[in-house]
Amino acid sequence: MRVDGSCRVHGAGRWLRGVMDQAEIAAARPAPLARHALEDARARMQETGQWHPLQSMGRRWNMGCVALEITQRCNLDCTLCYLSDHSEAVKDIPLAEVFRRIDAIHAQYGPGTEVQVTGGDPTLRERSELVRIIRHIRARGMQPNLFTNGIRATRDLLAELAQAGLADVAFHVDTTQERKGTTNEASLNPLREAYIARARGLGLRIVFNTTVHDGNLAEIPEIAAFFARHADAVSLASFQLQAETGRGVAGGSAGLVSMPRVIGQLQRGLGARISFDTPLAGHADCNRHALTLVADGAVLDLYDDKRLLAEMLDATADLKFERMPPWQGAWRFLGRLARRPGLAPLLLPWAARKAWGFRGALWRTRGRAHRLAFFIHDFMDAGHLCRERIGACIFMVQTAEGPISMCLHNAKRDAFILQPLELPGVGWWDPLTGQGRVAPPPAVAAPALSPKTARGRRRIEIRHQARA
Ligand code: SF4
Numbered sequence: 310m311r312v313d314g315s316c317r318v319h320g321a322g323r324w325l326r327g328v329m330d331q332a333e334i335a336a337a338r339p340a341p342l343a344r345h346a347l348e349d350a351r352a353r354m355q356e357t358g359q360w361h362p363l364q365s366m367g368r369r370w371n372m373g374c375v376a377l378e379i380t381q382r383c384n385l386d387c388t389l390c391y392l393s394d395h396s397e398a399v400k401d402i403p404l405a406e407v408f409r410r411i412d413a414i415h416a417q418y419g420p421g422t423e424v425q426v427t428g429g430d431p432t433l434r435e436r437s438e439l440v441r442i443i444r445h446i447r448a449r450g451m452q453p454n455l456f457t458n459g460i461r462a463t464r465d466l467l468a469e470l471a472q473a474g475l476a477d478v479a480f481h482v483d484t485t486q487e488r489k490g491t492t493n494e495a496s497l498n499p500l501r502e503a504y505i506a507r508a509r510g511l512g513l514r515i516v517f518n519t520t521v522h523d524g525n526l527a528e529i530p531e532i533a534a535f536f537a538r539h540a541d542a543v544s545l546a547s548f549q550l551q552a553e554t555g556r557g558v559a560g561g562s563a564g565l566v567s568m569p570r571v572i573g574q575l576q577r578g579l580g581a582r583i584s585f586d587t588p589l590a591g592h593a594d595c596n597r598h599a600l601t602l603v604a605d606g607a608v609l610d611l612y613d614d615k616r617l618l619a620e621m622l623d624a625t626a627d628l629k630f631e632r633m634p635p636w637q638g639a640w641r642f643l644g645r646l647a648r649r650p651g652l653a654p655l656l657l658p659w660a661a662r663k664a665w666g667f668r669g670a671l672w673r674t675r676g677r678a679h680r681l682a683f684f685i686h687d688f689m690d691a692g693h694l695c696r697e698r699i700g701a702c703i704f705m706v707q708t709a710e711g712p713i714s715m716c717l718h719n720a721k722r723d724a725f726i727l728q729p730l731e732l733p734g735v736g737w738w739d740p741l742t743g744q745g746r747v748a749p750p751p752a753v754a755a756p757a758l759s760p761k762t763a764r765g766r767r768r769i770e771i772r773h774q775a776r777a
Contacts, residue, residue: 325357329694334720339711346371346418350703357592357701362619365589366703368626373590373703374423374454375414375712379407379442381726383429385458386764387485389520391555391688392429393722395755398762400743404438406730410707411445417712420450421629425479432461439466440473447474454479456518458486459500464507471511479516479547480504484525485559494528498535505542514544522551523565526574533578533683540603540679548575548683553690554719556765561690568597568687575599575683584612585685589622591703594695597685604678607670609663617655624649635680691720727755 329337343349351367354360360367381396414424424446431439432455446453454477455462455470467478482497482504491497501517508515519525519532529548536546548571553561572585585597589612602609612618624645630638646652664671671678689698694716705712708725718725729750730738737746741756756762763771 325697325700327696329696329699329717334694334717335724337713337717337721339708339713340417340705341711342413342417353701354591357697359592359701363587363589363615363622365622365626366591366701368622369629370590370703372418372422372705372712373596374425374705375418376425376427376456376704376706376715377407377410377414377442377446378428378706379426379431379439380429380434382433383458383764384433384460385430385486385488386768387520387557388487388559388765389485389522389551389555389557390765391557391719391722392764393726394556394758394763394765394767395723395727396429396556397764398756398758399726399740401434402730402740403732403735403738404441405732405735406709406738407438407442408445409733410709411442411449411451413711414707415449415451422451423454423476424451425454425456427456430458430461431455432457432466436466436469440469443470443473443475452476454516456481458482459504459507462504462507464511467508467513468511471513475513477514477516477544478508479518479545480508481518481520483519485520485522485557494525494532501535502539505539509542515542516545516547517543518547518549520549520551521566521571522559523563526565526570529571529574530578533575534580536681537579537603537606537608540681543681545682545684548685550685550687552688553692554688554716555691555722556767558766558769568594568685571685572597575685579608581608581610583608583610583683585683587612587615587618589618592698592701595687595698595701596703599683601681601683602667602678603681604667604670605673607667608681609667609670609678611663614655614659617659620649620652620655624652688719689716691716694720723755 347367350371351360354364354367380401381392381399383392411424414422426442443453453475455475456479459480459482462478482501484494484497488497505515517536521529533546536543550568550571551559551562551566576583583599583601585599589598590596600611602611625642628641646656689695699714699717702714702716704715706715706718709728709730727740729740732738735745737749739746739750758767758771760771760775
């Protein structure tokens with residue numbers, strides 16, 4: 310279990326300090342509908358001591374992203390899976406409920422919101438339904454992202470989803486998945502390359518998710534170097550730190566995995582000092598973000614001038630560069646520069662310094678460079694949820710009742726997925742049978758698990774029992 314400083318100090322109000330106890334976790338409910346999501350986000354950053362000139366939450370964004378879990382089923386059994394013991398035993402929520410949740414996300418956070426279509430693995434859902442889900446999110450003006458282990462994400466499917474409006478595909482590939490024939494992270498590189506080839510040229514932003522755990526921390530430099538070598542296709546390399554949550558057999562880190570260590574390993578692999586100390590969104594103990602340019606293997610840090618970043622954020626708070634084509638972003642940015650002449654004396658010398666430092670690589674590539682972003686996300690152990698971080702959370706899961714912090718959701722997942730759903734005009738839907746009923750079903754009872762439905766720790770226990 311990792312104990313971080315934010316549970317003890319920071320400028321947060323008294324009620325936000327310390328760790329949530331079991332009764333508090335059990336009583337926690339999703340957020341009610343916010344009429345002013347941007348102001349609400351700003352207030353949360355202020356209350357939790359995270360409001361500063363480099364904070365984009367409450368300035369540019371009202372939420373980081375919202376996970377829409379369209380199935381609880383998965384075709385892998387990761388050693389650090391965040392799903393719960395009973396996930397595999399519940400049916401997929403009805404399509405009408407998925408659409409209702411998409412509309413609720415839109416009502417809460419508005420157009421432009423990033424919606425992670427996830428699970429389980431969302432590609433296990435019927436293909437035509439998956440396409441309709443992506444289309445519905447896009448029709449609401451939001452950004453649909455597909456989070457998948459890639460096994461069923463064929464090029465044909467990705468092409469159809471891209472047509473339907475998919476913005477990003479995020480492939481989860483790492484050694485926690487124990488894929489057949491692979492022994493370490495390097496042995497997964499051919500698979501990563503195959504996934505890149507499937508998604509390349511479809512107009513999708515390609516993202517890779519990597520769980521950092523005690524067993525692969527030493528290999529993080531090589532993984533970072535891999536993404537730098539493929540920066541022509543990969544836009545974002547995201548790293549999630551080992552946490553004791555969900556059904557995975559690995560549990561918490563033995564103390565090896567920490568934010569500073571992962572940053573050190575990434576810098577080693579990239580061969581450059583990259584600025585991860587600008588927490589641009591949410592809580593500094595939860596999220597770190599870095600932006601680089603890559604040319605001919607050389608990596609250039611773009612977040613090293615804090616004063617310039619703060620000025621730029623202030624001048625362009627209403628623009629969402631990350632979600633625009635580069636030419637459009639550059640054009641809008643120049644427009645802002647023209648309106649804020651004070652920015653030019655900061656920006657132009659910085660740009661000149663960067664171009665000079667990068668001149669060799671740019672010369673060799675004839676001026677071609679690729680943008681590569683890095684993200685580190687430090688999920689909390691289910692038994693150690695810091696109130697302050699939950700208060701500043703920017704990653705939500707959409708439940709039937711509304712959005713709730715992902716860490717909190719993972720700590721009490723069964724309370725949501727075993728809940729019968731009331732579907733307007735249909736009646737009650739039972740998550741264990743997938744059948745509708747007229748009257749509300751009796752109180753939720755966790756189903757008995759079988760070798761077919763058990764995963765992670767419970768699968769191993771059931772196997773041992775069977776052998777015994
Ligand atoms: S999901 Fe957890 S780690 Fe991520 S931002 Fe929210 S509170 Fe922080």
